[in-house]
Amino acid sequence: MYRLPRGMRYSKLEERKEFYENELDVDALRRWLKHRRGQTAFALIPGRHTGIAALEYIGIRDDTVLIDDYKNLGEVRRYLVQYLPEGAYYDRNIYRDLSVCAKCGKKRRNCWGCPGFLGQELAFDIDPENVKCPYHGTGEERMKIGQGLGFCIYAFNKARRKTVALYRELEKQFSDLRLVYSGRGFHIHALDEKADKFTRMERKALAREIAEKYPIDEWVTAGESRLIRLPYSLHGMVSRICIPLEIEDMENFDPRTDERCIPGFLKAKEK
Numbered sequence: 001m002y003r004l005p006r007g008m009r010y011s012k013l014e015e016r017k018e019f020y021e022n023e024l025d026v027d028a029l030r031r032w033l034k035h036r037r038g039q040t041a042f043a044l045i046p047g048r049h050t051g052i053a054a055l056e057y058i059g060i061r062d063d064t065v066l067i068d069d070y071k072n073l074g075e076v077r078r079y080l081v082q083y084l085p086e087g088a089y090y091d092r093n094i095y096r097d098l099s100v101c102a103k104c105g106k107k108r109r110n111c112w113g114c115p116g117f118l119g120q121e122l123a124f125d126i127d128p129e130n131v132k133c134p135y136h137g138t139g140e141e142r143m144k145i146g147q148g149l150g151f152c153i154y155a156f157n158k159a160r161r162k163t164v165a166l167y168r169e170l171e172k173q174f175s176d177l178r179l180v181y182s183g184r185g186f187h188i189h190a191l192d193e194k195a196d197k198f199t200r201m202e203r204k205a206l207a208r209e210i211a212e213k214y215p216i217d218e219w220v221t222a223g224e225s226r227l228i229r230l231p232y233s234l235h236g237m238v239s240r241i242c243i244p245l246e247i248e249d250m251e252n253f254d255p256r257t258d259e260r261c262i263p264g265f266l267k268a269k270e271k
């Protein structure tokens with residue numbers, strides 16, 4: 001069990017069910033996805049980090065299940081209700097036509113250059129695991145004692161401040177930035193059209209440059225790791241809702257108490 005800040009804990013299956021049946025804000029998700037300049041694939045992971053998965057999916061608990069055959073977001077939600085995943089994601093790749101790459105055989109892992117591929121949304125991922133904590137040590141040290149994904153509020157707040165600094169830095173290069181609380185850390189999405197078109201070489205160079213100053217996950221920015229947590233979905237390891245934030249929200253943002261990111265099943269229990 002990973003150690004987490006106060007009030008955060010693994011979601012139970014029945015809580016995931018309640019969330020995806022009643023609380024997932026599909027309209028807000030639709031608005032979020034409006035910036036996408038093509039078609040989007042989704043993905044889910046049944047229970048890789050928590051070990052908790054629906055009985056019928058225990059065998060594929062650690063797998064990434066791709067959702068690329070759906071008619072609308074209502075249907076995507078039905079997949080989430082069916083699988084009750086620990087985590088839900090979208091593929092940052094932008095497809096002209098999802099059905100073209102459904103047949104290309106590369107399972108969307110290496111679709112750069114495919115006829116159905118238009119580009120990839122650029123994103124930056126900052127997590128507390130990449131931050132050194134004076135109490136619990138470096139991420140590597142925490143990994144050694146099986147706490148690789150565990151974190152404390154000190155590491156979280158350090159990641160939060162780093163995210164603001166990175167946002168300010170990126171503002172010099174990009175004009176359309178979005179900020180998301182991911183459940184553990186933060187994502188910055190650069191939605192400028194030019195960023196969609198960056199080559200893999202350009203991404204790699206940018207990732208390396210940024211990683212020198214900020215604790216980002218280089219793989220996400222470089223494009224190797226193309227899945228990003230789905231806004232408005234439930235992060236089943238911490239029982240928090242992944243939500244977009246404004247940069248002005250950041251100074252006082254505390255995921256332990258912020259109502260916007262606390263799912264109903266935790267609010268009900270407090271009363």
Ligand SMILES: [Zn+2]
Pocket residue numbers: 100101102104105106108110111114116
């Ligand atoms: Zn392809």
Ligand SMILES: [Zn+2]
Pocket residue numbers: 133134135136137151152153154155
């Ligand atoms: Zn710590």
